[in-house]
Amino acid sequence: xxxxxxxxxxxxxxxxxxxxxxxxxxxxxxxxxxxxxxxxxxxxxxxxxxxxxxxxxxxxxxxxxxxxxxxxxxxxxxxxxxxxxxxxxxxxxxxxxxxxxxxxxxxxxxxxxxxxxxxxxxxxxxxxxxxxxxxxxxxxxxxxxxxxxxxxxxxxxxxxxxxxxxxxxxxxxxxxxxxxxxxxxxxxxxxxxxxxxxxxxxxxxxxxxxxxxxxxxxxxxxxxxxxxxxxxxxxxxxxxxxxxxxxxxxxxxxxxxxxxxxxxxxxxxxxxxxxxxxxxxxxxxxxxxxx
Amino acid sequence: xxxxxxxxxxxxxxxxxxxxxxxxxxxxxxxxxxxxxxxxxxxxxxxxxxxxxxxxxxxxxxxxxxxxxxxxxxxxxxxxxxxxxxxxxxxxxxxxxxxxxxxxxxxxxxxxxxxxxxxxxxxxxxxxxxxxxxxxxxxxxxxxxxxxxxxxxxxxxxxxxxxxxxxxxxxxxxxxxxxxxxxxxxxxxxxxxxxxxxxxxxxxxxxxxxxxxxxxxxxxxxxxxxxxxxxxxxxxxxxxxxxxxxxxxxxxxxxxxxxxxxxxxxxxxxxxxxxxxxxxxxxxxxxxxxx
Amino acid sequence: xxxxxxxxxxxxxxxxxxxxxxxxxxxxxxxxxxxxxxxxxxxxxxxxxxxxxxxxxxxxxxxxxxxxxxxxxxxxxxxxxxxxxxxxxxxxxxxxxxxxxxxxxxxxxxxxxxxxxxxxxxxxxxxxxxxxxxxxxxxxxxxxxxxxxxxxxxxxxxxxxxxxxxxxxxxxxxxxxxxxxxxxxxxxxxxxxxxxxxxxxxxxxxxxxxxxxxxxxxxxxxxxxxxxxxxxxxxxxxxxxxxxxxxxxxxxxxxxxxxxxxxxxxxxxxxxxxxxxxxxxxxxxxxxxxx
Numbered sequence: 014x015x016x017x018x019x020x021x022x023x024x025x026x027x028x029x030x031x032x033x034x035x036x037x038x039x040x041x042x043x044x045x046x047x048x049x050x051x052x053x054x055x056x057x058x059x060x061x062x063x064x065x066x067x068x069x070x071x072x073x074x075x076x077x078x079x080x081x082x083x084x085x086x087x088x089x090x091x092x093x094x095x096x097x098x099x100x101x102x103x104x105x106x107x108x109x110x111x112x113x114x115x116x117x118x119x120x121x122x123x124x125x126x127x128x129x130x131x132x133x134x135x136x137x138x139x140x141x142x143x144x145x146x147x148x149x150x151x152x153x154x155x156x157x158x159x160x161x162x163x164x165x166x167x168x169x170x171x172x173x174x175x176x177x178x179x180x181x182x183x184x185x186x187x188x189x190x191x192x193x194x195x196x197x198x199x200x201x202x203x204x205x206x207x208x209x210x211x212x213x214x215x216x217x218x219x220x221x222x223x224x225x226x227x228x229x230x231x232x233x234x235x236x237x238x239x240x241x242x243x244x245x246x247x248x249x250x251x252x253x254x255x256x257x258x259x260x261x262x263x264x265x266x267x268x269x270x271x272x273x274x275x276x277x278x279x280x281x282x283x284x285x286x287x288x289x290x291x292x293x294x295x296x297x298x299x300x301x302x303x304x
Numbered sequence: 305x306x307x308x309x310x311x312x313x314x315x316x317x318x319x320x321x322x323x324x325x326x327x328x329x330x331x332x333x334x335x336x337x338x339x340x341x342x343x344x345x346x347x348x349x350x351x352x353x354x355x356x357x358x359x360x361x362x363x364x365x366x367x368x369x370x371x372x373x374x375x376x377x378x379x380x381x382x383x384x385x386x387x388x389x390x391x392x393x394x395x396x397x398x399x400x401x402x403x404x405x406x407x408x409x410x411x412x413x414x415x416x417x418x419x420x421x422x423x424x425x426x427x428x429x430x431x432x433x434x435x436x437x438x439x440x441x442x443x444x445x446x447x448x449x450x451x452x453x454x455x456x457x458x459x460x461x462x463x464x465x466x467x468x469x470x471x472x473x474x475x476x477x478x479x480x481x482x483x484x485x486x487x488x489x490x491x492x493x494x495x496x497x498x499x500x501x502x503x504x505x506x507x508x509x510x511x512x513x514x515x516x517x518x519x520x521x522x523x524x525x526x527x528x529x530x531x532x533x534x535x536x537x538x539x540x541x542x543x544x545x546x547x548x549x550x551x552x553x554x555x556x557x558x559x560x561x562x563x564x565x566x567x568x569x570x571x572x573x574x575x576x577x578x579x580x581x582x583x584x585x586x587x588x589x590x591x592x593x594x595x
Numbered sequence: 596x597x598x599x600x601x602x603x604x605x606x607x608x609x610x611x612x613x614x615x616x617x618x619x620x621x622x623x624x625x626x627x628x629x630x631x632x633x634x635x636x637x638x639x640x641x642x643x644x645x646x647x648x649x650x651x652x653x654x655x656x657x658x659x660x661x662x663x664x665x666x667x668x669x670x671x672x673x674x675x676x677x678x679x680x681x682x683x684x685x686x687x688x689x690x691x692x693x694x695x696x697x698x699x700x701x702x703x704x705x706x707x708x709x710x711x712x713x714x715x716x717x718x719x720x721x722x723x724x725x726x727x728x729x730x731x732x733x734x735x736x737x738x739x740x741x742x743x744x745x746x747x748x749x750x751x752x753x754x755x756x757x758x759x760x761x762x763x764x765x766x767x768x769x770x771x772x773x774x775x776x777x778x779x780x781x782x783x784x785x786x787x788x789x790x791x792x793x794x795x796x797x798x799x800x801x802x803x804x805x806x807x808x809x810x811x812x813x814x815x816x817x818x819x820x821x822x823x824x825x826x827x828x829x830x831x832x833x834x835x836x837x838x839x840x841x842x843x844x845x846x847x848x849x850x851x852x853x854x855x856x857x858x859x860x861x862x863x864x865x866x867x868x869x870x871x872x873x874x875x876x877x878x879x880x881x882x883x884x885x886x
């Protein structure tokens with residue numbers, strides 16, 4: 014069995030789609046990929062959802078909801094709330110990488126696929142913290158994907174999309190948010206999505222979308238609203254990632270999910286399930302054969 | 305020579321014991337291992353001590369004894385002393401990994417073997433900071449192993465053991481400590497063990513053991529007392545790792561080894577040798593043939 | 596193309612010089628290298644400059660010029676300005692490694708070659724932050740190399756050189772700086788070097804050199820003055836890296852490049868170009884054939 018897994022090193026592919034198409038692998042698990050420059054890395058492939066071929070490229074893990082842009086807040090800022098660093102750590106739009114596939118529900122993860130793969134669609138899994146790889150799929154509290162090839166319009170991946178829509182403090186106002194893309198549910202539905210967030214976010218958002226680069230009343234930028242399209246401007250309570258400056262007491266990878274008591278699903282607070290699940294991001298590469 | 309080392313990539317094994325048994329390798333050094341999910345990593349194998357087959361899975365390195373749960377304190381907390389984060393960084397019981405085998409005496413190290421290998425015994429080396437791999441064995445100030453297969457009773461590794469005995473603030477009182485396992489010395493003895501700690505710890509501990517999850521008077525949890533079994537409740541002066549909250553001025557990977565002057569072996573303070581040596585943790589896998 | 600890049604895994608070499616000489620590879624890009632202990636890593640080889648064979652071993656990236664020895668300041672201290680930690684994080688003279696070759700302009704980088712390769716000369720590239728690998732060469736604002744084999748006199752690499760000249764607070768005074776080595780320009784010249792720093796540094800330095808371990812008036816130690824030899828003692832404004840203690844408001848990887856307004860090339864401040872470019876360090880190994 015180990016031998017079979019090690020043999021995957023001999024595959025030469027730039028994404029999981031590539032591996033599925035060229036080597037006919039249909040099993041979820043870890044595979045080796047190679048960037049355009051020849052950098053080799055291992056990551057998880059979802060080979061089953063909606064035709065398979067989804068490459069895990071990143072996860073956003075909140076290691077400390079009470080920490081305000083401290084160590085571990087790689088998707089916002091690890092250096093405190095600072096208007097002089099409007100981009101924060103800048104990881105949404107650079108080539109820095111961190112973490113491992115097996116550790117992706119225990120800490121933040123970003124691999125070279127994030128900037129290297131040219132994709133058309135993405136999928137998202139919300140996996141409870143610390144779950145092992147072999148149970149991610151079944152343990153997920155929410156799973157969905159896009160199907161309209163929207164990434165082709167924004168450069169082929171999130172690295173490019175966030176060049177066009179920088180995750181930066183004071184880049185614009187609430188009306189300048191990025192695209193909201195409709196989603197297809199693989200586990201969960203619009204109603205369960207709503208229940209994972211707080212009662213007040215429910216009143217200013219619409220489920221069934223993934224939204225990029227929302228901006229709140231205080232001109233703080235976030236990266237992703239998972240499962241929702243904001244219809245108001247308090248997105249810090251239900252969108253994740255961010256630039257380097259927020260209203261005090263809101264900075265962080267899950268910025269202000271705990272505003273009214275942690276995990277209480279009360280007023281502006283998200284549910285405990287949502288607050289304690291890592292957000293896994295997958296890409297599906299353009300089909301090389303028929304595009 | 306390099307070529308011989310590179311050829312080890314062709315080995316398929318889940319632990320150093322596996323490599324020793326299947327490929328008859330008897331040389332200490334770096335080898336490739338594969339987790340059950342197929343993740344490949346390199347680590348150091350001790351192929352000589354007591355029959356060999358010991359896999360290096362982690363090291364606890366104190367980068368700044370004066371830092372109080374700051375950057376680098378991955379085995380307690382990198383976010384300050386905080387009762388609201390009772391688990392601290394949580395690395396004793398998650399799948400996050402960090403560091404490299406060659407850098408293991410210069411910074412913290414944790415590889416996938418920590419949670420992946422199913423072991424029966426463990427060994428510990430105290431290696432002076434910054435020593436190169438080729439001299440670890442001879443440079444160690446203390447080396448020992450267990451021989452009673454205790455890990456089989458606690459799930460096969462420390463990841464599982466610390467699920468049963470969480471390294472968490474306020475999980476219990478001093479009387480709730482985890483197991484104390486007798487050790488066999490490979491270098492050093494009970495007397496030298498005692499001399500590495502301070503005069504006051506000597507009065508409240510017994511050498512010849514490795515002890516897990518001690519708890520002190522203030523209900524702070526630590527992870528390991530290396531070489532000792534506590535008989536009192538001031539374990540922060542001679543046990544390592546920890547949860548996220550301690551008495552102020554005690555939080556850290558080597559919590560309060562410097563209470564009465566750093567490295568002075570005075571009152572509660574540990575010796576300079578002990579304070580400036582990384583603690584390397586090895587597992588030996590169950591023997592696959594005669595279990 | 597990917598297949599060709601993956602085939603490079605079969606090379607067995609300790610440096611890029613080795614790969615150039617033994618496998619006749621003349622293309623810039625990523626290659627696999629192996630340390631003396633058998634640790635395998637990928638890094639960038641410059642196969643063209645002045646005969647080629649240059650191995651990228653490290654980069655110093657300033658993630659936040661306003662941060663004063665905070666997270667990301669791995670080449671000085673990530674734990675604040677602290678006279679009790681005179682070595683800071685100690686990465687100039689230990690075996691800790693971090694980052695990846697492709698991410699080297701987005702964050703700090705240090706690979707095992709830094710301490711493993713035995714080199715005679717080094718080269719330096721100043722590459723604007725976030726530039727992708729394929730454009731580093733052309734995007735560089737300054738590129739130069741040494742040609743007098745000085746590293747042979749200092750142990751063969753920076754790890755050894757900085758054992759002899761520790762990057763430590765209060766190790767000596769301004770007159771105790773390390774060697775200043777003449778450089779050969781590959782892009783830029785003495786005049787352009789001067790223009791990248793502020794007007795006041797220009798008056799207390801001489802271009803055309805790389806200088807190691809300068810010490811300033813306040814007895815803070817830095818690691819490298821890139822392109823310059825100090826003739827005065829305010830080196831914190833034009834030299835990089837450092838120990839763990841500086842004058843307050845000066846600690847950091849680019850210690851006080853922003854003293855008089857960031858990136859304004861005014862008084863003591865460096866230019867914006869220099870402040871926002873990563874400093875890439877390369878080694879060229881001794882020629883194994885004719886030494």
